[in-house]
Amino acid sequence: MDGTRALVFAFLLCVAPIGGVVVGAEGVGGPGELQETTADPDRSMTVLATPNTSEYLAPSAEGIERSGNHTAGLDVAAAVEADAGGLESAYLGETLERRYTSAASDAEHEAVVEDGVERLAARAGELRGTERTAIRQYNEGAIDARELLRTLTVVARVAGATVDRLEWLETRANRLEMDAEADRAATERAGLVPATGPVRTELAGAAAGSGSVRVYVETAGDGVVLAAIDRDDGTYLREAHDPSARDRRTQDQYGGSPLLALERMERIYPWVTENNLGVSASPIGPPFERVYRFSIPHPHGELETYLDSGSEAVAIEFQRNDLDSLPTQRSRTTANGLRLVVDTTRGGGPIGVSALDDATGDPLNARIELGGDPIGSTDGDRLWAVAPRGPVTVTAAHDGETVSLEASPS
Known part of the structure; x- marks a missing residue:
């Protein structure tokens, strides 16, 4: 299996749907319990279990540096800044595509790809740096939840356009057998995944005038958890990002095999994997940077999670849960x-x-x-x-x- 390319596998696993909503104390149990048996004390978050529903990535209660709420709504300045950044990335992508189309030789194609990867990698690095700075300022009390969420909104909009362009460049680099550029594009694309979560999508919509959204925030180190209710479709949205879970010094522990990575997922998310409604998995990035993306629908909603191939820990998690299905x-x-x-x-x-x-x-x-x-x-x-x-x-x-x-x- 070629570990430098993103491959998609669909696993039709046994389906064990759970019907009805559990109501009463027995449906919830005690506080979230540590799910990972090999949790690293240096990590900011770990996966916790609650009986009869999806496990979730979160900091421990004592590991939370700061938490708060903010109701985000129409924010013209944020929307304009986000649109400007997104349009800039889109324009850069269109320029690269025109140059690539008009190139007359493989050498000219390679020059376009090399230049594009360099420029978009720099932009991805700036976006990640902007987010880290905002989280640290929030932890220190220099900014409030409103300012943190405003920054994350802008980063999310620009990141979305940048990811699209990086994916285009990765495809062209693979066709030209430019392994180094393909690996770098995949690495940068994976590094922007946290900025594309469902709560940030809601924040971007609110800033543009689609309606208000109340967001709950928790931070731990450079990591952040965002949660919100989408009242239009009765969905609980949650995203968690733990940068401390990334290990870029250790090569892929699963050798590029989603099946082996799935065995790890079954230990971390037993309820989700036992009650799955179908699993899809894909490795992203070169061996020392690789994460495994899993998308797992289940009776209460859907889990999208990213397993670091070096640390074997969950670094990114998105949850979408049907409110009427959750045990309470x-x-x-x-x-x-x-x-x-x-x-x-x-x-x-x-x-x-x-x-x-x-x-x-x-x-x-x-x-x-x-x-x-x-x-x-x-x-x-x-x-x-x-x-x-x-x-x-x-x-x-x-x-x-x-x-x-x-x-x-x-």
Whole structure:
């Protein structure tokens, strides 16, 4: 198998769908448990397990440097900056394509590819540096969650266009048997994957005016976790990036074989792999830089994760989960004629809040706060948000009356 090229394999594994939604304490269990048996104490994050649902990449509670929330909305300055950067990358790509098409010899084609890889690699490095700087400034308290998310929004937009151009260059380099350039393009492309996650996509849309999105942030070292609720389609979105999981000094431990890498995935994500609805896998990058991308749909949603081939640890993870499918623990209380019902999962996971007339059981349109932070209105339905770590006071207000309870996400 040629380890310098991205190969795609589809595995039709046994399907064991789980029906229904588990409600009650037995559906959630205790706090997320360490899933990896060989966790490295030098890493900022590890994969944790919660019973009856997907495992997830996260820092330990004591490893979090800073956390917070921000509701992002229309941001003309961010949208303009993001569009400008994206258009610049797109224009560079179009220029390279025109030069490549008009080239009269293999030597001229090679010159175009070599120049393009050099320029786009420099741009990719700048984007990663911008993100690292913003995360460190956030950790130090120099910027708030709003500024961090604004920077990540711009980086995401430019990264998306840059990844497209790098993929084009990688394909041309392979055709010309320019192994060094193909490897470098693949390496830079893999390095920008964290900037293309589902929460950042929502942030980019919000900045452009598609509507607001409330994002929960956790940082650990240079790593970051982002989580949000897409209320349009009832989906919990989450992305985690742990740069400390990358080992560029050790050659691919799986020899370019997605099947061998899948065995490691089965140990890290047992619930997901046992309940998969089909798995696709592809190695990306040369042996010392390679990551294995896995896309695994399951009964609660979809996991996309990137396994570092040297450290054998998960470096990047994207989650998309159907809110109505997730197992929850239900709590309720009544006061002032109001009934408050709260469905929790875990800290950093979804929390659903409903308010009802205690006498009739009819749903109410109540204003909801988490820990004193307004998160929206129920509109006669269940309002979903992302829960912080640890206990949090949930308050519902309707027609001048309030009711509260303390929820304890795992």
